[in-house]
Amino acid sequence: xxxxxxxxxxxxxxxxxxxxxxxxxxxxxxxxxxxxxxxxxxxxxxxxxxxxxxxxxxxxxxxxxxx
Amino acid sequence: xxxxxxxxxxxxxxxxxxxxxxxxxxxxxxxxxxxxxxxxxxxxxxxxxxxxxxxxxxxxxxxxxxxxxxxxxxxxxxxxxxxxxxxxxxxxxxxxxxxxxxxxxxxxxxxxxxxxxxxxxxxxxxxxxxxxxxxxxxxxxxxxxxxxxxxxxxxxxxxxxxxxxxxxxxxxxxxxxxxxxxxxxxxxxxxxxxxxxxxxxxxxxxxxxxxxxxxxxxxxxxxxxxxxxxxxxxxxxxxxxxxxxxxxxxxxxxxxxxxxxxxxxxxxxxxxxxxxxxxxxxxxxxxxxxxxxxxxxxxxxxxxxxxxxxxxxxxxxxxxxxxxxxxxxxxxxxxxxxxxxxxxxxxxxxxxxxxxxxxxxxxxxxxxxxxxxxxxxxxxxxxxxxxxxxxxxxxxxxxxxxxxxxxxxxxxxxxxxxxxxxxxxxxxxxxxxxxxxxxxxxxxxxxxxxxxxxxxxxxxxxxxxxxxxxxxxxxxxxxxxxxxxxxxxxxxxxxxxxxx
Numbered sequence: 001x002x003x004x005x006x007x008x009x010x011x012x013x014x015x016x017x018x019x020x021x022x023x024x025x026x027x028x029x030x031x032x033x034x035x036x037x038x039x040x041x042x043x044x045x046x047x048x049x050x051x052x053x054x055x056x057x058x059x060x061x062x063x064x065x066x067x
Numbered sequence: 068x069x070x071x072x073x074x075x076x077x078x079x080x081x082x083x084x085x086x087x088x089x090x091x092x093x094x095x096x097x098x099x100x101x102x103x104x105x106x107x108x109x110x111x112x113x114x115x116x117x118x119x120x121x122x123x124x125x126x127x128x129x130x131x132x133x134x135x136x137x138x139x140x141x142x143x144x145x146x147x148x149x150x151x152x153x154x155x156x157x158x159x160x161x162x163x164x165x166x167x168x169x170x171x172x173x174x175x176x177x178x179x180x181x182x183x184x185x186x187x188x189x190x191x192x193x194x195x196x197x198x199x200x201x202x203x204x205x206x207x208x209x210x211x212x213x214x215x216x217x218x219x220x221x222x223x224x225x226x227x228x229x230x231x232x233x234x235x236x237x238x239x240x241x242x243x244x245x246x247x248x249x250x251x252x253x254x255x256x257x258x259x260x261x262x263x264x265x266x267x268x269x270x271x272x273x274x275x276x277x278x279x280x281x282x283x284x285x286x287x288x289x290x291x292x293x294x295x296x297x298x299x300x301x302x303x304x305x306x307x308x309x310x311x312x313x314x315x316x317x318x319x320x321x322x323x324x325x326x327x328x329x330x331x332x333x334x335x336x337x338x339x340x341x342x343x344x345x346x347x348x349x350x351x352x353x354x355x356x357x358x359x360x361x362x363x364x365x366x367x368x369x370x371x372x373x374x375x376x377x378x379x380x381x382x383x384x385x386x387x388x389x390x391x392x393x394x395x396x397x398x399x400x401x402x403x404x405x406x407x408x409x410x411x412x413x414x415x416x417x418x419x420x421x422x423x424x425x426x427x428x429x430x431x432x433x434x435x436x437x438x439x440x441x442x443x444x445x446x447x448x449x450x451x452x453x454x455x456x457x458x459x460x461x462x463x464x465x466x467x468x469x470x471x472x473x474x475x476x477x478x479x480x481x482x483x484x485x486x487x488x489x490x491x492x493x494x495x496x497x498x499x500x501x502x503x504x505x506x507x508x509x510x511x512x513x514x515x516x517x518x519x520x521x522x523x524x525x526x527x528x529x530x531x532x533x534x535x536x537x538x539x540x541x542x543x544x545x546x547x548x549x550x551x552x553x554x555x556x557x558x559x560x561x562x563x564x565x566x567x
Contacts (some may be wrong), residue, residue: 033233033234035233035234036233036234042109042110042111042266043265043266044264044265044266045110045114045115045265045266046114046245046252046253046256046257046264046268047207047253047257047264058264062206062260062261062264062265063264063265063266063267064188064189064190064191064196064197064262064265064267064270065190065191065265067190067196067197
């Protein structure tokens with residue numbers, strides 16, 4: 001079960017099995033678009049991303065939930 | 068009527084009025100309630116789905132009403148962000164209205180009425196997290212939608228299509244929202260960046276101007292295609308269909324369903340100018356009147372997504388059949404009586420050969436029926452007829468309420484049920500008509516000697532949630548109508564009339 005851990009803006013990003021994401025231990029509900037192959041989540045409703053690392057960094061940078 | 072204007076055209080007084088009203092709402096805590104309402108409604112209920120447009124129409128309508136209330140100006144209209152003329156050089160971004168871009172490195176807005184120190188944003192729990200941020204053109208959208216792109220989207224029909232999400236095509240909604248095509252709405256959020264990116268995006272007051280522009284374009288699309296209705300009418304996820312209550316939409320004098328907000332003019336919304344190619348608002352789309360027991364009327368769904376409307380009146384309680392004929396697979400919905408947002412029946416294949424057929428007892432009043440094709444991507448001809456049904460069960464009998472008799476036991480057992488009673492008044496006098504029981508009902512009295520002239524109605528004047536009418540009545544035949552307060556409510560009740 002592949003696990004990716006990164007730190008961004010002093011927040012910890014954990015990605016498990018390339019389909020589960022948590023930030024600072026908080027699980028982030030994800031949406032995967034099978035037609036486009038892109039990821040998104042409710043925290044950023046206007047955008048989609050190619051991979052979970054990019055999504056996670058965007059959440060940290062722009063969502064008020066991690067300020 | 069409030070007129071919504073291009074934000075670039077506001078004079079100084081109008082700019083100050085808007086800013087002061089927004090700040091007043093912020094200080095009262097009400098502004099943040101709008102942020103929380105948007106942030107905490109499930110994303111799939113209000114974005115990437117058909118209800119995206121009606122939900123946000125109702126949302127900004129409520130906000131506009133609050134601006135009017137707190138400013139004391141009932142004619143204050145929400146300004147719209149005219150994207151083709153709304154880049155960083157536009158006057159709407161000056162320090163009298165929105166303030167400009169954020170600091171190049173931090174994104175913090177440092178000028179204007181919503182600058183740091185004067186404005187704080189909140190998270191989805193209502194906790195203040197810091198200043199407003201903007202980063203024009205830095206988050207993946209370097210430019211705003213052009214007039215050419217807008218007109219391209221305005222030519223798309225139908226309103227929406229299966230699978231009713233980001234992959235819907237053809238879909239005006241999906242292209243206006245931005246998941247396909249030139250990307251209009253999403254691009255505006257991303258172009259501003261900063262606080263406009265997350266689900267708490269109403270933290271930036273430009274959100275409301277942005278969605279005012281979105282709503283203006285939907286309004287213009289409706290004017291260009293008056294026979295194109297909201298889709299899906301039924302069969303979609305709950306909260307997305309025409310008569311479903313939308314998530315996160317509080318009760319008010321304006322309903323919470325898509326059908327309740329389809330008519331901008333009826334909501335008192337008017338825009339300063341429309342785009343070239345958009346006709347001025349018409350009184351109402353073409354409605355064909357049906358007469359009972361007349362020959363069938365021809366109908367034609369000429370464009371994909373089109374919805375045809377028919378209207379008829381009944382002078383008394385009647386058992387009727389409303390039916391379509393022909394080779395088209397139709398879907399029929401019946402609304403009324405007298406309230407054309409109140410759905411009382413629907414049918415797909417109850418007739419022959421995939422036609423629709425509704426057979427039921429209808430009380431006196433005016434009804435509307437909508438006809439569309441089962442496949443919103445098709446066109447086709449059909450005919451429709453309204454006729455009396457004297458052949459099936461006997462004509463509906465109206466129970467009689469006798470003055471001073473014991474209460475009659477009754478029950479509302481189906482959605483939208485309307486119970487009718489006749490009352491023969493022999494002597495001029497004062498009478499009390501009331502219901503009893505635990506069911507929340509509404510009582511209306513019609514007459515004398517007809518079922519359409521409303522005399523009085525009541526909701527909760529009786530004991531608990533019961534109805535009560537006290538009236539002076541002359542001799543004649545009267546009709547009492549009892550409905551559940553809730554569209555889908557059911558329950559037992561008693562009804563009685565006494566002389567007093």
